[in-house]
Amino acid sequence: MDRVTVNGKSFRMSIPESDILREVDRVAAEINRDMDGANPIFLCVLNGAFMFAADLMKRVSIPCEISFVKLSSYNGTQSTGDVRQLIGLSDSLRGRNVVIVEDIVDSGLTMLHLLDLIREHEPKDVKICSLLVKPEKLKVDLHVDYVAMEIPNDFIVGYGLDYDGAGRNLPSIYTLE
Numbered sequence: 125m126d127r128v129t130v131n132g133k134s135f136r137m138s139i140p141e142s143d144i145l146r147e148v149d150r151v152a153a154e155i156n157r158d159m160d161g162a163n164p165i166f167l168c169v170l171n172g173a174f175m176f177a178a179d180l181m182k183r184v185s186i187p188c189e190i191s192f193v194k195l196s197s198y199n200g201t202q203s204t205g206d207v208r209q210l211i212g213l214s215d216s217l218r219g220r221n222v223v224i225v226e227d228i229v230d231s232g233l234t235m236l237h238l239l240d241l242i243r244e245h246e247p248k249d250v251k252i253c254s255l256l257v258k259p260e261k262l263k264v265d266l267h268v269d270y271v272a273m274e275i276p277n278d279f280i281v282g283y284g285l286d287y288d289g290a291g292r293n294l295p296s297i298y299t300l301e
Contacts, residue, residue: 128298130281130291135298139273144255144283144297145179147272151253152183154270155223163187164221164251167213169238170194171292172227175284176255176272180225191215193241195234217245223270227284228256230277232264255283256297 128135163186168177170192181190193213222242229235235252242250253270261277281287282294291298 125296127301128281128291128294130287130298133287134301135281135291136301137296138278138280138299139275139283139297141283141295144272148176148179148255149183151270151272152180152185155180155253156183156185159188159221159223159251160186162221162249164189164223165215165217166190166223166225166253167242168192168225169227169234172284172286173225173255175292176227177225180253189215193238195238213241213245217242217247219246219248222247222250224250224252226252226254228258228280229254229266229268230258230261232262232266235266235268236264256280 126137166177166181166184166188168174168190171194177190191213224235224238224242226235229252239250251269252267254268255272257268257271257274258277259274279287279300280297281291281300282297284292285297286292287300
């Protein structure tokens with residue numbers, strides 16, 4: 125599908141599933157190389173990162189664990205800048221190598237909040253892995269260790285990302301027209 129309608133808004137395909145999976149393969153290979161012997165715990169940020177995390181974990185071949193956290197700062201198509209913790213950490217991170225798996229880093233505010241929460245649990249090391257990064261929208265100095273793709277400051281849906289709860293199931297990524 126070249127175009128889709130989600131909650132009454134039109135979107136055009138911008139990143140086909142094949143391109144996404146090629147970049148997931150690349151990121152997984154980097155993680156396998158860099159984290160070999162580290163036995164990391166991956167923290168998937170719900171809801172948006174679930175598809176990315178699932179495909180990534182199928183390709184991560186090193187010993188590891190996965191857990192889930194849920195944070196939110198979006199309302200419709202705009203980031204509110206107000207990060208709310210919805211579901212907290214349930215696994216011990218003390219002395220662990222942590223890899224945060226995120227769908228998209230745009231302003232960076234949500235990630236900074238999550239990093240603060242994680243550091244309270246005294247991990248050995250924390251790395252950030254994001255499917256997408258919007259470099260021109262970053263409001264904070266943030267190093268993302270593993271980036272599948274950089275994109276412009278457009279609103280997108282698909283591959284786990286939503287518009288008011290809809291569109292997560294699309295296998296490709298679509299940009300708001």
